[in-house]
Amino acid sequence: MEALKNLFGGSLRQFGMLFVLVALAIFFHLMTGGLVITPTNLMNLLNGNSYILVLAIGMVMVIVVGHIDLSVGSVAAFVGIVVAIAMRDWGIPWWAGILLGLALGAVCGAIQGVFVAYVGIPGFIVTLAGYMFFRGANQFVGKSLTVPVPKDFQYLGNGYLPEWGPNTGMNNSTLLLGLVAIAVLIFMQLQQRQALIKIKADVPPFWVTMVRIGLIVIVGGWLTWMFGTGRPGSSFPVPGLILVLLVILYSFVTGRMVTGRHIYAVGGNRLAAELSGVNTKKVYFLVMLNMSVLSAFAGMMFVGRSTASGPFDGVGWELDAIAAVFIGGAAVSGGVGTVVGSMIGGLVMAVLNNGLQLMSAGSDVTQMIKGVVLLVAVALDVWQKNQGRASITGMFTRSKEITTTTPTETALIEDQVANPGELR
Amino acid sequence: MPGESDLILEMRDISKEFPGVKALDGVSLSVRRGEIHAICGENGAGKSTLMKVLSGVHPHGTYTGEIFYNGALATFANIRNSEHAGIVIIHQELALIPELSIMENIFLGNEVRGRFGVDWTATRQKAKELMARVGLQDEPDTVIKTIGVGKQQLVEIAKAISKDVKLLILDEPTAALNETDSAHLLELIREFKSHGMTCIMISHKLNEIAAIADSITIIRDGKSVETINVPEGERVDEDRLIRGMVGRELTSRYPDHTPTIGEVLFEVKDWTIRHPEITDRLVCKGSSFTIRRGEIVGFAGLMGAGRTELARSLFGKSYGVYQKGQIFLDGKEVAPKNVEQAIELGIAYVTEDRKVLGLNLLDDIRTTIVSAELHQISPSGVVDRNAEFAAAEKYRRELRIKTPTVNEGVVKLSGGNQQKVVVAKWLFTEPEVLILDEPTRGIDVGAKYEMYGIMNALADQGKAIMMISSELPELLGTCDRIYTVSQGAITGCLDVADATQESLMRLMTLIPNTTLNAA
Numbered sequence: 001m002e003a004l005k006n007l008f009g010g011s012l013r014q015f016g017m018l019f020v021l022v023a024l025a026i027f028f029h030l031m032t033g034g035l036v037i038t039p040t041n042l043m044n045l046l047n048g049n050s051y052i053l054v055l056a057i058g059m060v061m062v063i064v065v066g067h068i069d070l071s072v073g074s075v076a077a078f079v080g081i082v083v084a085i086a087m088r089d090w091g092i093p094w095w096a097g098i099l100l101g102l103a104l105g106a107v108c109g110a111i112q113g114v115f116v117a118y119v120g121i122p123g124f125i126v127t128l129a130g131y132m133f134f135r136g137a138n139q140f141v142g143k144s145l146t147v148p149v150p151k152d153f154q155y156l157g158n159g160y161l162p163e164w165g166p167n168t169g170m171n172n173s174t175l176l177l178g179l180v181a182i183a184v185l186i187f188m189q190l191q192q193r194q195a196l197i198k199i200k201a202d203v204p205p206f207w208v209t210m211v212r213i214g215l216i217v218i219v220g221g222w223l224t225w226m227f228g229t230g231r232p233g234s235s236f237p238v239p240g241l242i243l244v245l246l247v248i249l250y251s252f253v254t255g256r257m258v259t260g261r262h263i264y265a266v267g268g269n270r271l272a273a274e275l276s277g278v279n280t281k282k283v284y285f286l287v288m289l290n291m292s293v294l295s296a297f298a299g300m301m302f303v304g305r306s307t308a309s310g311p312f313d314g315v316g317w318e319l320d321a322i323a324a325v326f327i328g329g330a331a332v333s334g335g336v337g338t339v340v341g342s343m344i345g346g347l348v349m350a351v352l353n354n355g356l357q358l359m360s361a362g363s364d365v366t367q368m369i370k371g372v373v374l375l376v377a378v379a380l381d382v383w384q385k386n387q388g389r390a391s392i393t394g395m396f397t398r399s400k401e402i403t404t405t406t407p408t409e410t411a412l413i414e415d416q417v418a419n420p421g422e423l424r
Numbered sequence: 425m426p427g428e429s430d431l432i433l434e435m436r437d438i439s440k441e442f443p444g445v446k447a448l449d450g451v452s453l454s455v456r457r458g459e460i461h462a463i464c465g466e467n468g469a470g471k472s473t474l475m476k477v478l479s480g481v482h483p484h485g486t487y488t489g490e491i492f493y494n495g496a497l498a499t500f501a502n503i504r505n506s507e508h509a510g511i512v513i514i515h516q517e518l519a520l521i522p523e524l525s526i527m528e529n530i531f532l533g534n535e536v537r538g539r540f541g542v543d544w545t546a547t548r549q550k551a552k553e554l555m556a557r558v559g560l561q562d563e564p565d566t567v568i569k570t571i572g573v574g575k576q577q578l579v580e581i582a583k584a585i586s587k588d589v590k591l592l593i594l595d596e597p598t599a600a601l602n603e604t605d606s607a608h609l610l611e612l613i614r615e616f617k618s619h620g621m622t623c624i625m626i627s628h629k630l631n632e633i634a635a636i637a638d639s640i641t642i643i644r645d646g647k648s649v650e651t652i653n654v655p656e657g658e659r660v661d662e663d664r665l666i667r668g669m670v671g672r673e674l675t676s677r678y679p680d681h682t683p684t685i686g687e688v689l690f691e692v693k694d695w696t697i698r699h700p701e702i703t704d705r706l707v708c709k710g711s712s713f714t715i716r717r718g719e720i721v722g723f724a725g726l727m728g729a730g731r732t733e734l735a736r737s738l739f740g741k742s743y744g745v746y747q748k749g750q751i752f753l754d755g756k757e758v759a760p761k762n763v764e765q766a767i768e769l770g771i772a773y774v775t776e777d778r779k780v781l782g783l784n785l786l787d788d789i790r791t792t793i794v795s796a797e798l799h800q801i802s803p804s805g806v807v808d809r810n811a812e813f814a815a816a817e818k819y820r821r822e823l824r825i826k827t828p829t830v831n832e833g834v835v836k837l838s839g840g841n842q843q844k845v846v847v848a849k850w851l852f853t854e855p856e857v858l859i860l861d862e863p864t865r866g867i868d869v870g871a872k873y874e875m876y877g878i879m880n881a882l883a884d885q886g887k888a889i890m891m892i893s894s895e896l897p898e899l900l901g902t903c904d905r906i907y908t909v910s911q912g913a914i915t916g917c918l919d920v921a922d923a924t925q926e927s928l929m930r931l932m933t934l935i936p937n938t939t940l941n942a943a
Contacts, residue, residue: 199813257805258798265795268784275742275775275782276796276849277764335786 017328017344017377021351028355035358036351039230046240047158047305049350051076051298053243053343055321056328057250058294060342061287063325064254064267066334067116067123069291071130072321073314075108076299078134081142083300084149084309094152098300105296106289108134113288117281123288131318139311146310149303157304159238170228171235178224178236185216239301246294251339263287268335323370324349327377348373431492432457432591432622438477438489440470447473448487449646455591455639460613460623462633465643466669466868471626472516474643475593479513480506493591510590514580516599522569526560527551529568530583554582558612572728574605581612592616593624598632599866602727602894610636628868630662642668670870678901679873681880685904686717688755689888690857695749697737707733707744709913709936715857715888720879722903722920723892724928730912731892732776735859739773740766753856767796772855774846776862776892782846783834790816790830792845797853819848823878840871847878858882859890864898876902896925908932 029036055072062069083101086092092100108130115126161173168175189212196203227236254260265273266283274280298317303309328345330337349370356366433455440448448470455461463471476482478491480500491498493509500506503513520529527547536547551564558578562571568579577597584592594613598606610632613623627633633640640660642649649668654660666677697708707730715721723731736743738751740763751758753769760766766773775781783792793816794801801811816830823844827837834845843863850858860879864872879902883889893899899906906923908916913936918927 195810199810199817256807256809258802258807259805261791261795261798261807264787265784268786269780271781272775272784275736275739275763275773277740277762277767279762279764335784 017341017348021344021348024348024351024355028351028358032355032358036355037226039226039234041354041358042226043230043234043237043240045350045354046243047237048354049346050237050239050243051157051301051305052317052320052324052350053346054246054294054298054301055317056324056342056346057246057339058291059318059321060325060328060330060337060339061250061254061263062123062291063322063330063332064263064334064337065284065287066267066270067284067288068322069112069123069127069288069295070318071108071112071127071134072291072295072298073317074131074134074138075105075292075295075314076302076317077138077309077311077314078108078141078299079104079296080299080303080309080313081138081147081311084147084303085141087150087153088147094150094155097149097153098156101296101300102293105293105299108296109289109292110285112292113285116288117284123284126288138313142309142311144311146308148308153300154304154307155238156242157239157301157306159304160233161235161238161241163233163235170225171230174228174235175224177241178220178228182216182220182224185220186213189213189216239305242297242301246297247339247343254339259283259286264335320349321346323374327374329381331381345377348377430457431455432494433478434492435474435478436490436492438474438487438491440473440477440482440487447646448477450489451643451646451648453641453648454651455622455624458617458620458622459638460617460625460636462637462640463624463626463643464628464630464633464640464665464669466870469643469669469868470646471643472595475513475595475624475626478506479503479511479593507587510588511593512584512587512589512591513593514577514584514595514597516596518573518576518580520568520576520579523567525565525567526555526562526571526579526582527564529579530554530586532583534587550586551582554586555579557585558582559608572605573600574602574608577601577605577609578612581609585616589621591622591624593626595626596628596866597625598627598629604726606632628866630665633665634659634662640665644669644671666869669868677869677873677897679877679880681883681902683720683883683904684718686886688714689717689753689886690715690890691752691755692738693750693752695734695738695751696747697733697744697749698747700744706747707912708737708749709911710749711909711912711914713907713914713917715890717886717888718883719905720883720889720891720903722899722906723890723909724896724899724906725892725894725909725932727894729909729932731909732861733912734909735773735861735890735892738766739763739771739859742766742773767853767855770854770856771859772796772850772853772857773859774850774861774863776865778839778842778846783842785835786833788831788833789820789825789827789837789845792834793819793830793848793852796849800852815852816848819851823848823851824874838867838871840867840874843867843871843875844878847875851882855887857888857890859892861892862894863891864893864895872898896928899928900925908934910934911936 025036035041055076059069059072079101082104083097086100087094087097112123112126112130115121116123161171161177163171163173165172189209193203193209254263262273262278262283265276265278266280270280299314302313306313324346325337325342326332326345327348328337328341328343330342352370352373353366356369361369431454433453435451435453438448438451438453439446451470451474453461453463453474463474465471473482477487480502483501484499491500493511498506498509500509521532524532530551531547535542536550537543538546548564555562555564555578558581560575560578560582562575568576571579577600581592597609601609606629613625613636617623625633625637637654637660639651639653641651642665649671652660652664691714693712695708695711696706699705699707711734713721723734725731733743737746740760742763751760753771758769760769760771779785784795787795790812794807794812798807801808801815813830819825820827820830825837825841825844825848827841834842837845847860847863863879864875867875879889879891891899891903900920900923903920906918906920906928907914908918908928908931910932915934915936916931918931
């Protein structure tokens, strides 16, 4: 146990969910007679879920500051139809379409952001209005019809990386990406170690670093192999690549930048943040704005994948994204949650969907099981928190619960408030 | 006086362990029927844990040792069990619902049933009786959030006696109350005693314990140190309590300090602020004051006098609506519009309630310490984690924050150490003017002493310190000069050499003769 803690840096809850993800994948692989962990299926899994995962990136930030965004599916659909029509009727190129879409997403987000941050209406209500409005706007603009998008644009949703160079038996783009990723990760491990030594902090034993590097090589190599050896013409999919880049970007922003610190500060204790010089209104505004921009992106990825924009795109996405975030360990009361955790949460849902489908379970059963999984995941979280409950006041609010515990008892709730420094 | 043998409660050799911590280590407590029994000890000594064991929050079986209540072995599985037996605990943080009325709160979970749901007529009648017993004259359907914290405490007590309480446990009942409300509460407890109720009171305020307790048990580091029986009509020696609590002789409660006072650094003229919602109510009425370099200036006032409001409005207008007034730093006029600008100018405000206003309890020590001046260690918006660690380490050493590493969550620290983290957070902004709002509230005697030492050291560095405190001995012990505030106006300024608790109290209760109105 101690060794595991050393290896993963203490926040076992997140790794618990990662373990669940791997276990699920293996379970379904065995149950379907080897259909789940195959190159083609993994590519499908990424292509078919990356837009939800992109939404979850934005959603975790919204939930951390203590709001919720219900409008993401509608904004995605609205942006999708406008971009599709713009490309068809005005003949603008695909890249201009993307820019237009992002700009439109920013406008939708700015409007909602103003109401949340500066008018002071809870995000739930503002985005419930947005949910209705933008759904209607999609059908109004598209006259409830389906509008196809050009080939170039479809690359965004189901494209593959090019094949080039000598015959290595693998897709060379994927191979290169994999090798670069492994090299960068190893470099980061070593650098982190150096930094710890430099500031004379607790340096983990050297074997920990070595085992981590070993794991990186094995897992990275295996993933490269899986994605590199699919059917000819396939590779690590473009939507997957976009997702990975966004995850890296947003993990950096939330974990390392001042903006990210402010997001967690506002979510953890708004009053304290305000009195520490954080402009809380600006934080709310930016988070809501960002959410809609990512919704626009997700909408365009989906349009690319389904080759057309339709009136029912994006229905129910907000709930999938929210589920991913909560399975990934975010707290309803704000202040807790990570981008990477939400990705794991989203992938748990995706693997469930995919595995059940491959076992030819109907969507009825799939929905029921997904509901149970969400409830169990959050219930486990809450149960863990309640272990540290100290007084009846704790039943009413979570923040109270912390304030009523004595210092000795807070040791109990150590895991529930899982060290945010490590979570981020 | 009940005989020695008539014990209502006897806790024998109670031990309670949490993973990694032994919170209680063989504590014994005997409470005689009809007495007021005080429990004192430093923060984290185990007082609250002991009460949670008693009231069934930590159910029977999760601790070792035995509890005898009314002579029988008690095995409470939850709070409901212990309440049924007549043990009621009132927590430090009140458990009232702010949006409900007084009577609804009193009977919450214990509603008076009629034929169809709640019998409101009976509820009102019973609530009135209970409220009369605790001396509350408000209407029973007054909403809780509209009455002050002192009255809220009384509602809690009314709620407790509605349950036919035999043993009332009060956890820091006067921590949030002003002098008048505290005195009233203590009077009430005495009255209950005369009706035969037994009380256990946990308190930090030694003078209150001395005034009211029949016997006192001191707990230190999870062990019961001693129980003192106070003979009728005598007062226990406060120094003896302190010795028992800290386990060493505290020669003085306030460190010696010879100030080196320089030029005027911080000057406020005619500062006038109105209430954020009520447009015709002024919360600061033309306040003017000065603080010189190296000087610790106290602000004394009763609760609601407007000291916190004054401090927060000066700190980047974070409270109220500005009407008029000027701030001068080193003789130059400044006008910080928001907290960020105030920090930049070198003003820091250590908030009064660290858990509500000062800390993000989800955060860890290192990120908290740098959180008010992140830009300083974040070139181009990226936080330099090494610089952050170095800064946190520096303050951990300088302020002697007790923690294994700065990566710990602030929630795990004791009150005194949390307060040090908050102070460290503000020192990191390199302030010239440091406003401390109730900096020692809810922290133990040893930590208080350290806090005074920190303040003196900062003053010696030439900083100007504005200290708000509701404890007059503390102001007299630490400050160089004391302003008194009453109803939003400064009513006086005394040199500490000339000030006494009585003279301060007189000025604090003066009705200011300002006839200012919101123009």
